[in-house]
Amino acid sequence: MDIIKNPRKRDGEQQLGVLYDGGKVRRRREWRGFKDTFFDYTRWLYLVSVLGKFIMNPYNVKGFFRYRWMANYLGVMHGMDKFTIGLRDEALRITHYSFNYVIADVTQSIVNCFRGDRRIRNDEEFSKHCVLTDENAMTAQMMGFKAEEARAILREVPTMFAANIFNQNSVIHYIDVAQQYGIPGDVCPMPESEAGISIDDDFCVLGSCAVQVNTTCDGSMMGNGLIAKRLEREYGIPTFQLTAPLRHREEDVQKYAAEDMKKAIAFIEEHTGAKWDWDTYFQRAKNVNDCTRKRMAQLDINATPYPQFFGAAFSLYNDTNYMGNCGRDPYFVKLDKKLLKLAEKGYREKRMYAREYRHRCIVWGVQPQYIIDMLYWMLQCWGVVPLTDMLSMVNTRMIAEEDTPENREQAYYDMAWLNENMIMRNRTHGGYEVLVDELWEFCEQMNADMVMMWEHMSCKALDGMHGQFEEQARERGIHLVWVCHDLCDPRVYSRQAIRDQFNSYMRTVMREEPLDPTIEVLPDENAW
Amino acid sequence: MSKLKKIPLMLLGAGGAFFVVTFTIYFFNLDMKLTSKLEPFFLKHYDTMPRKQYV
Numbered sequence: 112m113d114i115i116k117n118p119r120k121r122d123g124e125q126q127l128g129v130l131y132d133g134g135k136v137r138r139r140r141e142w143r144g145f146k147d148t149f150f151d152y153t154r155w156l157y158l159v160s161v162l163g164k165f166i167m168n169p170y171n172v173k174g175f176f177r178y179r180w181m182a183n184y185l186g187v188m189h190g191m192d193k194f195t196i197g198l199r200d201e202a203l204r205i206t207h208y209s210f211n212y213v214i215a216d217v218t219q220s221i222v223n224c225f226r227g228d229r230r231i232r233n234d235e236e237f238s239k240h241c242v243l244t245d246e247n248a249m250t251a252q253m254m255g256f257k258a259e260e261a262r263a264i265l266r267e268v269p270t271m272f273a274a275n276i277f278n279q280n281s282v283i284h285y286i287d288v289a290q291q292y293g294i295p296g297d298v299c300p301m302p303e304s305e306a307g308i309s310i311d312d313d314f315c316v317l318g319s320c321a322v323q324v325n326t327t328c329d330g331s332m333m334g335n336g337l338i339a340k341r342l343e344r345e346y347g348i349p350t351f352q353l354t355a356p357l358r359h360r361e362e363d364v365q366k367y368a369a370e371d372m373k374k375a376i377a378f379i380e381e382h383t384g385a386k387w388d389w390d391t392y393f394q395r396a397k398n399v400n401d402c403t404r405k406r407m408a409q410l411d412i413n414a415t416p417y418p419q420f421f422g423a424a425f426s427l428y429n430d431t432n433y434m435g436n437c438g439r440d441p442y443f444v445k446l447d448k449k450l451l452k453l454a455e456k457g458y459r460e461k462r463m464y465a466r467e468y469r470h471r472c473i474v475w476g477v478q479p480q481y482i483i484d485m486l487y488w489m490l491q492c493w494g495v496v497p498l499t500d501m502l503s504m505v506n507t508r509m510i511a512e513e514d515t516p517e518n519r520e521q522a523y524y525d526m527a528w529l530n531e532n533m534i535m536r537n538r539t540h541g542g543y544e545v546l547v548d549e550l551w552e553f554c555e556q557m558n559a560d561m562v563m564m565w566e567h568m569s570c571k572a573l574d575g576m577h578g579q580f581e582e583q584a585r586e587r588g589i590h591l592v593w594v595c596h597d598l599c600d601p602r603v604y605s606r607q608a609i610r611d612q613f614n615s616y617m618r619t620v621m622r623e624e625p626l627d628p629t630i631e632v633l634p635d636e637n638a639w
Numbered sequence: 640m641s642k643l644k645k646i647p648l649m650l651l652g653a654g655g656a657f658f659v660v661t662f663t664i665y666f667f668n669l670d671m672k673l674t675s676k677l678e679p680f681f682l683k684h685y686d687t688m689p690r691k692q693y694v
Contacts, residue, residue, distance in 0.1 A: 135678075136671035136672060139666060139668050140668055152662060152665050159661075159670075177688075179682075181681075182682060186675075189671050313690075639675070
């Protein structure tokens, strides 16, 4: 592709390497010029207020001392800084507004967990309306329940997933516990650490029942088995297995998936006493469709020479919006609108976020990009723009949103469709068409000349496709950069070991020099 | 100067002091430097807690 040069000089810091000194946290925060530094400071104040309010609650303090994973939240601001590196103007605002709300959402999840937790506040009335919901689910089965009657509690999110955003070492202890009990080291560290948390008795215990899913993978099912056993036998929490068909694009599996969805809903009604409400469902279906329209509009902007909402924040926001929310939180509708408005403004003003854009890149594969600031680093160090990622290429189908007798039946199929097409799983399962063929279509739509392939060494789902990617990328003249990692276990692949693979490709294959040589090698091995 | 007239000045002074203190903490990353020092104490605490490990 032709190099696009940024006609505007970036305010503030030009070389970002100065921010790193080898410690757990950065030497200081980035100087972005007066206007953007002040904005960043006001968002920092906002997060201080969110966390301050959280810690004022004595039950949350009690939870802090009870649960090891809570210590990772000492690094919330560090996590935020990771995802705003080098950003200015609209992209800085978009990243803050989206990511700040994810943080506020996770904070509320922790508050809910502690409220119902038998060891912390033990609010039994609240707890009996809680449904422990697998973090790997789209939570579509909760769309027709009012929150006060049946509330989804995704306890793995604050315990494992979000904690790992703020501290790369957050799950090492739990992986070690799981391995002490004989789980092999080549399992994906995500379900392995969740199993370790359960073995170590470090999950909150609440709820009248639980729903687990077979999304995403075999490792996840292994972990779920251990978790369900403890939930049912020790804590008396019955667990439903919601099983999405693997070949989710095939018509003949949809009836089975819809029937299973009906059974999951009946199970929740039976254990919580809640009643499915169609008005609530269809209102939330409208929210899901609105979210899909706005995400597609963001992708349209990213297909132009001036992408605005990109990187790990884009992916994480979509992840939270579809899975953690799935239409239930009306604030996401407002936020989607606000983010799109900012992105449109950035596009109109032709905002760029690096000195030059050399390559337009799609990020594919099972990604560790919440743990490492890789996507922003690629942009700042090499001028490679991460246009979108595999997790953000989720549902594009509009679901039925008008309450009619036909649509009430269709709704089960729609919820099943959402569940089958859970983020990431919609690509890692369902055959080579969804994983390989559609990638090349996205490259064409987004005008991408490069694909950065995350190769998660413990993920069995993608291993067999390596050769097909290589062969087909070569045929199409797409630069394919393989970057190996081991997700949330930094002992196997450190951050610099991950970056070095990209550096080697850019220097030896592309014969390019970095835009900012001070960040080509970063001393952040010990950083949170 | 009457007490009433001093109030805006006092508010301005308090706002200015708040800004100087919080901006210094923000810019020099003092919040994260402090919490990173706290982490080892918490980890030590969690290590000493009795656990009911179960598979």
